[in-house]
Amino acid sequence: MKTKLIELFEKVQAIPYRCRSEEFSYSGIMPPYANCNQKRNILRILLDNEGFESRDLDAVFDWKDLPIPEEILKILRNSGTQQKHHLLEIRINEYYLRIDPTWNPELRERNFPVTEDWKGESDTQQITNGKIRFYNPALEKISLPYFPQEREEFAREFNRWLDW
Numbered sequence: 001m002k003t004k005l006i007e008l009f010e011k012v013q014a015i016p017y018r019c020r021s022e023e024f025s026y027s028g029i030m031p032p033y034a035n036c037n038q039k040r041n042i043l044r045i046l047l048d049n050e051g052f053e054s055r056d057l058d059a060v061f062d063w064k065d066l067p068i069p070e071e072i073l074k075i076l077r078n079s080g081t082q083q084k085h086h087l088l089e090i091r092i093n094e095y096y097l098r099i100d101p102t103w104n105p106e107l108r109e110r111n112f113p114v115t116e117d118w119k120g121e122s123d124t125q126q127i128t129n130g131k132i133r134f135y136n137p138a139l140e141k142i143s144l145p146y147f148p149q150e151r152e153e154f155a156r157e158f159n160r161w162l163d164w
Contacts, residue, residue: 002120004050005090009118012043013101017162020155036102036127037086043101044088053091057098058137060144061085065130067111072161075154078147085127098123098134107162 011030018033031038040056047054063073063081073081087100101124103114115125126132135142 005047005052005120006118008043008046008050009099009101009115009120009124012039012046013115014104015039015042015101016104017102017107018155019158020152036100039101040086040088043099047088047090054088055091055096056137057087057089058135058142059085059087059127060133060135060142061127062130065128066113068158069161072154072157075157076150079145079150079154082144084142084144085132087127092120097121098126100124100126102127110162 015030016033017039018035020035030042034042044054044056060082063076063083085102087098087102089096090099097120100115103112103125105114105116108114108116113125113127113129118124
């Protein structure tokens with residue numbers, strides 16, 4: 001069972017990350033790229049199909065805790081650099097593990113905190129090595145400053161930077 005868990009995690013992790021990627025409805029075909037919410041949803045479907053028990057977990061992190069060029073971060077002058085994030089918790093026996101497939105392995109080259117050689121026995125690497133506030137989205141709603149044009153410009157420039 002653990003081998004299947006690792007296989008599914010790595011399958012979703014391998015999808016290249018893109019910020020604010022287009023809406024995608026998973027139908028058994030992996031998308032060419034995905035954001036954290038899409039990756040969470042795909043992983044949940046795959047895990048559910050294999051009989052794993054999972055639940056949504058959300059978080060707030062800071063883009064500044066990642067190795068993103070300052071000129072890209074400056075785009076968020078009104079919105080600020082804190083961002084909501086989406087991941088899963090999966091039940092293993094009597095406890096839950098936090099699993100986050102967001103960063104694809106290629107992002108190691110950009111010094112992102114990528115999960116490597118996960119054994120399925122502990123939490124994966126999380127979105128940043130900085131401060132993260134986790135919360136249950138079914139019980140708590142978090143509101144952050146949001147300026148759509150800024151967020152869209154940030155996503156465009158961030159994605160362009162990821163494409164090198």
